[in-house]
Amino acid sequence: MSDQSWPLWEVFIRTRNGLAHRHVGSVHAVDATMALHAARDTYTRRGEGLSVWVVPSASITASDPADKDMMFEPTASKIYRHPTFYEIPDEVGHM
Amino acid sequence: MYTQALNTQDSAPVAKSDPQADSRFQARVDAEEKIEPNDAMPEAYRRTLTRQIAQHAHSEIVGMLPEGNWITRAPSLKRKAALLAKVQDEGGHGAYLYAAAETLGTSREQMEEQLLSGAAKYSSIFNYPTLTWADIGIVGWLVDGAAIMNQIPLCRCSYGPYARAMVRVCKEESFHQRQGYEIMIALCKGTPAQKQMAQEALNRWWWPVLMMFGPPDKDSLHTESAMRWKIKRFTNDELRQKFVDATVPQGHFLGLTFPDPALKFDTTTQHWNYGEIDWAEFKRVVAGDGPCNRQRMKQMRAKHTDNAWVREAANAYANKRRQRAAAMPIAAE
Ligand SMILES: [Fe+2]
Ligand SMILES: [Fe+2]
Numbered sequence: 001m002s003d004q005s006w007p008l009w010e011v012f013i014r015t016r017n018g019l020a021h022r023h024v025g026s027v028h029a030v031d032a033t034m035a036l037h038a039a040r041d042t043y044t045r046r047g048e049g050l051s052v053w054v055v056p057s058a059s060i061t062a063s064d065p066a067d068k069d070m071m072f073e074p075t076a077s078k079i080y081r082h083p084t085f086y087e088i089p090d091e092v093g094h095m
Numbered sequence: 096m097y098t099q100a101l102n103t104q105d106s107a108p109v110a111k112s113d114p115q116a117d118s119r120f121q122a123r124v125d126a127e128e129k130i131e132p133n134d135a136m137p138e139a140y141r142r143t144l145t146r147q148i149a150q151h152a153h154s155e156i157v158g159m160l161p162e163g164n165w166i167t168r169a170p171s172l173k174r175k176a177a178l179l180a181k182v183q184d185e186g187g188h189g190a191y192l193y194a195a196a197e198t199l200g201t202s203r204e205q206m207e208e209q210l211l212s213g214a215a216k217y218s219s220i221f222n223y224p225t226l227t228w229a230d231i232g233i234v235g236w237l238v239d240g241a242a243i244m245n246q247i248p249l250c251r252c253s254y255g256p257y258a259r260a261m262v263r264v265c266k267e268e269s270f271h272q273r274q275g276y277e278i279m280i281a282l283c284k285g286t287p288a289q290k291q292m293a294q295e296a297l298n299r300w301w302w303p304v305l306m307m308f309g310p311p312d313k314d315s316l317h318t319e320s321a322m323r324w325k326i327k328r329f330t331n332d333e334l335r336q337k338f339v340d341a342t343v344p345q346g347h348f349l350g351l352t353f354p355d356p357a358l359k360f361d362t363t364t365q366h367w368n369y370g371e372i373d374w375a376e377f378k379r380v381v382a383g384d385g386p387c388n389r390q391r392m393k394q395m396r397a398k399h400t401d402n403a404w405v406r407e408a409a410n411a412y413a414n415k416r417r418q419r420a421a422a423m424p425i426a427a428e
Contacts (some may be wrong), residue, residue, distance in 0.1 A: 005204050006406075008197070026194045027190070028203060030409045030413035031413045034413075041187075045183070045187065065134045066135070
């Protein structure tokens with residue numbers, strides 16, 4: 001087959017102002033302009049967004065699920081990072 | 096369903112399994128945890144899902160053919176706009192699904208090649224012709240209706256990317272079914288000739304639509320593992336029964352008669368009983384001998400070769416721009 005494979009792009013959409021862009025899926029495209037067009041056609045056919053980002057998938061550095069414990073477990077023991085760790089007398093009221 | 100042809104033995108060599116890793120995986124699935132792309136998973140799970148999602152994607156794409164066939168002949172501008180939007184949605188569904196399958200490590204090009212070579216299957220239903228405008232009503236009402244029945248539980252599938260793709264798809268399918276049913280209402284309230292056209296379309300499509308749910312549970316090869324892995328939440332027969340129960344009253348509302356003399360409401364079970372499905376026909380169509388199999392494959396291959404210049408031009412243009420950018424002196428330095 002004559003076609004070389006087109007790079008993969010991850011698509012992020014801001015559904016309305018005030019919200020962050022959120023990952024919605026991916027598209028194949030030869031370049032950023034084409035990726036943007038494909039993302040628009042594929043993921044915003046019903047007013048799903050006001051802004052689209054496309055990012056080459058290869059540019060994303062992701063944590064390895066196998067390292068999940070090393071990465072995230074240490075926070076589980078740090079309960080003093082949460083407001084509920086501290087005792088405030090009821091008389092003080094909401095804080 | 097769109098993946099009914101999964102009911103064939105997988106001829107690939109059996110993957111080695113690690114019982115300990117497999118039971119850790121099963122525990123996560125049992126706890127309703129979602130499995131994400133880079134997570135450890137049994138090879139058989141990866142392979143089953145890849146085949147299922149690819150078949151589903153192929154069905155969306157091939158499914159554009161029988162409906163696309165009527166876009167230029169839609170009876171009004173409203174119907175034309177709706178059909179065009181629906182067919183475009185199906186292309187989108189194929190795109191979401193290929194993207195979900197790719198996260199399991201098979202490229203879209205590979206999947207497409209498997210479809211074009213005939214190695215991969217798509218739903219048997221798209222091997223039936225859309226002979227009249229009423230067939231377009233039937234496809235929306237029944238084919239999309241059956242697809243929705245199947246796809247709603249897939250929104251809770253254990254594999255995250257597939258489940259998320261299904262959520263998007265299900266949001267869009269509702270319009271597909273409703274526009275189809277509206278076509279049926281218009282025909283059934285129309286002239287006697289229109290009503291007859293609607294009835295004939297139902298007669299042609301009813302049994303093939305019931306086959307969409309795949310072989311009966313007793314003959315279904317992969318139901319057990321698919322249920323255990325929470326890829327599937329209901330068996331083929333359960334989904335088929337749900338569909339019949341939901342659809343028969345809709346057909347009666349239209350004043351149509353289902354082509355099944357055995358169709359009868361059972362007051363004790365509160366279900367509609369239906370007659371024997373011709374599984375020999377189903378096997379024939381899945382094996383490649385349905386009314387339109389050859390035509391569909393011919394169209395898919397022609398589309399692939401006829402559009403090759405677009406892919407080549409896009410690549411050439413991107414390369415040229417890259418080279419130009421590389422040759423440009425770096426102004427900021
Ligand atoms: Fe679809
Ligand atoms: Fe649809």
